[in-house]
Amino acid sequence: MRVVVTGAAGFLGWHLRARLRAGGGHEVVPVDREAFADLDAEVAGADAVVHLAGVNRGGDDREVFDGNVALARRVTEAVRRSGRSPRLVFANSLQVGNGTAYGEAKREATQLLHDGARSAGSPYVDVVLPNVFGEHGRPFYNSFVATFCHQVVAGDEPTVDDREVELLHAQDAAAVLVGALRGLSRTERPRGTVVRVAEVLDTLRRYDTHYTAGDLPETGARFGRQLFNAYRVAAFERRGPIPLVARSDDRGRLVETARAHGRGGQSFVSTTVPGARRGEHFHLEKMERFVVLRGRGRIRLRRLFSDQVRAFDVTGDAPVAVDMPTMWVHDLTNVGDSELITAFWTDTVFDPAHPDTYRENVDVVGAEVSLP
Known part of the structure; x- marks a missing residue:
């Protein structure tokens, strides 16, 4: 299967490409923001398009809304002009339709992509994701987990806005996106782990206390292991052996x-x-x-x-x-x-x-x- 991945240079895009590389059997065509000008040519030979590219932050709400809608429209146009019916998978957000510029942009984007896929005769899968974290998250941008990992390893003191949040590891998100290539239902809503923000920070601090001394901490269930894997990448990049x-x-x-x-x-x-x-x-x-x-x-x-x-x-x-x-x-x-x-x-x-x-x-x- 030839799979075009928009936003391939981003956090989730990297994790999706890693999972596809591990599984084999796919030709992956990574498309970053600069390559959108050539999107028609890439989609023309694609069996599937996974749309991850988006605008999380901007100068104002209008920039966030217009940017996300424009990217979805560009993907829709490329699918329609392809002359074939590639499967279309969209990485949506749990924030869809929540009244914020980002949430409303996601609502508009999924409608555009759904209508475009139907017009092209393409199967469409809307994957609604909660907060995603994992290795190589960008601090102060992708996830508070990435920010905490960076700060704990650096010895800084994080600021905590404590609340409950649902967290899904990026590899689990990628697994659902890969599954969507094989024909899952029109809407997928993977479940993450509900945890308090302060609890995540306390756990990372405990990991750091053990790991700085060379010990491997108790991580408990799979979520704890995933959190530790995210932390120890940050520790490796800063500290080495x-x-x-x-x-x-x-x-x-x-x-x-x-x-x-x-x-x-x-x-x-x-x-x-x-x-x-x-x-x-x-x-x-x-x-x-x-x-x-x-x-x-x-x-x-x-x-x-x-x-x-x-x-x-x-x-x-x-x-x-x-x-x-x-x-x-x-x-x-x-x-x-x-x-x-x-x-x-x-x-x-x-x-x-x-x-x-x-x-x-x-x-x-x-x-x-x-x-x-």
């Missing part, structure tokens, strides 16, 4: 590689010969920790759809924990002259039926490598 304490005596050394509060998971150890490489994959949800205990290795990571590679030279002489952010491709290479011994920990026991491991190389054409 986590130094570990090596305790030595006349018998040798002891390194605690993973102190996991309230969880089990799976631990394993690998040996790697000089020049060999492991990894070359990414995960959507799984937590994974690498700790080199002997030898010299290089760990490289690249965020999906980026050409920026972060590399860390690690050694058993000074052990550090490198936790792989979700949806970052990663690998480990033995760059020394002797055998490399590495300890690994994942938060789940490996299930061959659901491995949450997707092959992709860190190396891409034109990649830039940065070492600390």
Whole structure:
């Protein structure tokens, strides 16, 4: 299936592309704001169009309303002129029709898209989403969760407007959007987790207290794990690897590689010969920790759809924990002259039926490598 995704450079667009990349079987055509001029050509060969592009904030209410309506009208026109009937999926909002400029714009947009799809003979799915959060949310823009993650990691003091809010992880939202490509009903309303804003901040602070010391905090149910994954991406980007304490005596050394509060998971150890490489994959949800205990290795990571590679030279002489952010491709290479011994920990026991491991190389054409 050839899928055109508008707003592909945005927060939800990135998560949708990551899920489509993991699932395979689709040719994804990302369309950002600048590419809207070529939308007709892209939609002409599409089997489906997922419309995510929107205006969340503007100089005034008129800019927000007109911007969202104009984008929906442009998509509608492209579908009508395509000469075919691509499936049309719209990422709507729970705020639709709530009287605000944004809510009214969403109401007008879904009507335009529905009418345009009917005129073109296209199936139409309206996906009504609550507040969406997740890895790589833009602070002070996409979600208060992204703002809190940024502030907690930076040591700042967030301002709390406490209230109940329904939160849905971006990968869960993306899963519904992918499902809509396969023929779900005309309207989809995925349910998130209802939580208080202050409770989210308290949880992130607790995570930070443990994680700063190298410990893996208790996250509880799946929502807590998703919140931790969002937090630890922010922590990784600012702090990098986590130094570990090596305790030595006349018998040798002891390194605690993973102190996991309230969880089990799976631990394993690998040996790697000089020049060999492991990894070359990414995960959507799984937590994974690498700790080199002997030898010299290089760990490289690249965020999906980026050409920026972060590399860390690690050694058993000074052990550090490198936790792989979700949806970052990663690998480990033995760059020394002797055998490399590495300890690994994942938060789940490996299930061959659901491995949450997707092959992709860190190396891409034109990649830039940065070492600390």
